[in-house]
Amino acid sequence: MPETHGAPRRRDERSQPSRERDASGRDAPLYGALDLGTNNCRLLIARPSRDGFRVVDSFSRIVRLGEGLSRTGRLDTRAMDRAYDALALCAERIVRKGVDPVRLSAVATQACRAAENGAEFIDRVRKGTGLRLRIIDPAEEARLAVEGCLNLIDPKAEGVVIIDVGGGSTELSWLRRDGPNWKTTDWMSAALGVVTLAERHPEPEGASPADHAQWYETMVADMGAALAGGGVEDPEMLDLLRRNRAHLIGTSGAITSLAGIHLKLPRYNRDRVDGLWMTRAECEAAAERLKRLGPDGRAKEACIGPDRADLVLAGAAILEAIQRAWPSERVRVADRGLREGLLLQQMRADKAPPKRRRRRRGRGRGPGGA
Known part of the structure; x- marks a missing residue:
């Protein structure tokens, strides 16, 4: 690609x-x-x-x-x-x-x-x-997310996994450097997103800290099983991730909200979130803070609000499952994705010169023929 x-x-x-x-x-x-x-x-x-x-x-x-x-x-x-x-x-x-x-x-x-x-x-x-x-x-959804996030890839990286966490599904794409370009080597789609995962595992009311932690781990395990079922195996990418020569890019409202919590923003600010680098420990710390806040506390957070209060932990659980399956010390947050991919795709198509039709040679004699 x-x-x-x-x-x-x-x-x-x-x-x-x-x-x-x-x-x-x-x-x-x-x-x-x-x-x-x-x-x-x-x-x-x-x-x-x-x-x-x-x-x-x-x-x-x-x-x-x-x-x-x-x-x-x-x-x-x-x-x-x-x-x-x-x-x-x-x-x-x-x-x-x-x-x-x-x-x-x-x-x-x-x-x-x-x-x-x-x-x-x-x-x-x-x-x-x-x-x-x-x-x-x-497949097209995954490709468009990649298209929209390409310029967030670390120029020094040799590989990247791009994660598009949606409401009903999560798409992952594995990319490897191919000279000056990037090539998608594999992709998968899991039929679990923040809405479907949250509906499958409603947050328990009045649960003890231990029970609440177990509820969260159940979501992580559910997503982990979906990843395993995707059948993607890439030992070389795992090696690159472990040696910090590859990284993750995460695009979704849940992941940008996680970044906002990490930055302790008084209100959401795309300038500070889009392109932000977070370590794995910082992602886990932000998720722990979300757990402690509870539904009411999350609803009051400007970077989350009442519309996402019951979904953001499902997004954190999806990211946690991916980080366990594909361990990376760095994830780059993307406030961009499919829409940007659509725009770039159509603009490039319109800019491309039309293909010239080859003229077929006539069967008759040319000028000067007898």
């Missing part, structure tokens, strides 16, 4: 309006990327730039589309209504900004993949908002 100019490295590069121009001197066109996940609905609108792109507008809302899905196999009516309302707002922003539909990439992931009525909901969204969401498979 080629290393490309990726998502912008600093917040100001994402948020300041830009008047990038194309070869003709006109303003570069706007592109949109919409990601409807199991827990979140996110939109990014940006213009191409020399170093990747610059964000013009963004939107994010927790909708919990996959709430109850693991029990019923269907999207809940209220969950669909929440997601529909958020998508309608996204559609309004897209029209208001003047994004051409051909430059909008809109995708849905695990909740719509797994639900019996997922396609039905996608059709409802198309008819009601005009948005044409495409349900992508886990």
